[in-house]
Amino acid sequence: MIIEVLYPEVALLYGDRGNVDLLKHCLPNAEFVYTGFNEKPAFVDRTVDLILMGPSGEKDQLRIIECLTPYVDAMKACIENGTHILLTGNALDAFGMYILDDKKRRHEALGLFDFYAKQDLWHRYNGYVLGSFNGFDMVGHKSQFSMLYGDNSKNAFFEVNRGIGINPDSKYEGIHLKNLYATAMIGPILTLNPKFARHLLMEMNVGEVVIPFEKELMAAYDERVSEFKRDDIKMIH
């Protein structure tokens, strides 16, 4: 089993390495491949079981697009053939048509999805998300400068019950297409959502799924879910 982490030096910006930590516990025999700038991604020539990419700074995001552009067809093939892909934070911005920066400059992106990202570096959005996926609650935090614009109602990762979706007017969060899961939630979303971690691993056919310290992770998850459901919790802060 191969897990590829794309650009870990710049694109695991907000605690997203917690996802890698959890996967290492769950998949002790997996090969973890870390691909840096100017290196050919493993998914181009090898069968990769899971591709991970997290959030990055705005300049690094443009370099990521530059680095992935030669391999866009291979990435498209991965999506179409059902390779598991998990994108967190602003990683999904790179998969859209273009990024409009706060100086109104248009930066072409990978063009894999029909949406665009709009940055506003003067207004950082900070908020929580509570949503429903596959019959269970998803929780997470958003801290971002960009919002996505486009119609993801047919292929959203999940419907948002509290908080915002891909932009302040959307109730649909991220993208779920085949086995690609993408969300603007940042950080260790697998440890924050042990039910989703289990779902993902089961879907990957890894055999018996053992989530380490599941009792503790579930206790923290249950606490957070109940907090996010309370009316007095401000979903934007």
Add this chain to the structure above:
Amino acid sequence: MKPLRYYGAILTARSAIFALRAIGRNATHFPGGLAMKICPQFLKHIEKPPVLIGVTGTNGKTTVSNMIGDVLKAAKIPYANNALGSNIQEGIIVTMLEATTFWGKRKAEYCVLEIDERVSPKIYPYLKPTYLVVTNLFRDSYRRNAHVGYIADILQETIPSETTLILNADDLISLNLKPDNRRVTFGVDRLENEVEIRDSRIKDIHYCLKCGHRLTFDFNRYHHLGKAHCEGCGYTSPKGDVVITHVDETRKKMTLRIFDEYFEVKKIGDNITDLYNSVAAIALLHTFGMKTKEILHHFDGIEVVKSRYDVSELNGKKVIVMMAKDQNPIATSRVCDFIRRYPRHERIGVVLMNEASDHHTVSENIAFIYDTDFEYLNQPNITQVLFGGMRYLDFIARYKLSGIGEDRVNGAPDEASAVQLVDLDKVDTVFILYGTKTEPQALSAKRALLERMSEREVKA
């Protein structure tokens, strides 16, 4: 011609300062907010001291500002500062009010300002520091500061071209700010027996800022601090202008190279960050024009602010209260590193308190704990690690995922209960780590722990 509302703002803010101080408050923030509401460009209009010393950066701002202030005070150079107030617009406005006459005419000649790096765009267009110390740039609160590149860009765009920069030669991020400005660099050479730390979970620079090639670290102190070179374009870290070259732990002295001359000065504090803070302050004072002999003489009288590192001893056991700045993975990692280097013969307990702002209507993002080097606490003599605060369950899960013995970790939803979990039979020294807003809880926890130690001694 200054607008009328500016004078209205002065009058209102001064009245607020008078009223608040009459009831025993510091009045270092609120009056500044009032002034801003009445006159949004207040800072533009008020007269500034001719010599403005700014201190900004992720870590060490307060300590460096205090050190500079202490030396100026000892040298009998009067100055205004925001040491007691906030380091954002409101606090800076109050400081400017104190540095001027009633109607905002220049009074103080010198001013030392700690300036939060995030508010640079709202400060530097109006207030142009003569000297600006940038202590370092690291990842900080994800919610407030986003990422280090974002903060570097803000500083790059807003620091005035005429400002002389005092920059950290060991930090390739802040070092490359405003390359055309006049600059003096400070640093700490690799010390005798110093062990490199290449296993930090986060490093904020991997690629050359000049050409994008992967950097090679020749010496990595921790995170991205150290000396590196680029094999792509030949860029290399500078050796620094004001540098600590040697530390004598026995005599508590350090050797300092100021350009080409060597001096000896008192070593302040026990942590490498104290060395950086000291050398940054000395570099500034030297650039400011103070004679080296005078700087070093006055430096001998400086002490680290006690509240940030406070040791109490009772019957052979110690309670150390130390600031760890929660929501900041670097500061917390540095404290974890400090604890792992603590004498191995002492059995250590650690109590980490969460953010106090994480209250009943706010649920803090705990992402930073997955970037914090809690692994450093995996030492045989660290017998207990306890977490106190609403997010204790997340901390426990993270700690266990780091592979550290499950039997050593526990926690409670409030700080006081967490401290009660300290097993006094298992520890000789207890570290109580607090965040930017949990100092009162930490001090209260310290008292509770000392009481328990005392009662235990009486029973024995």
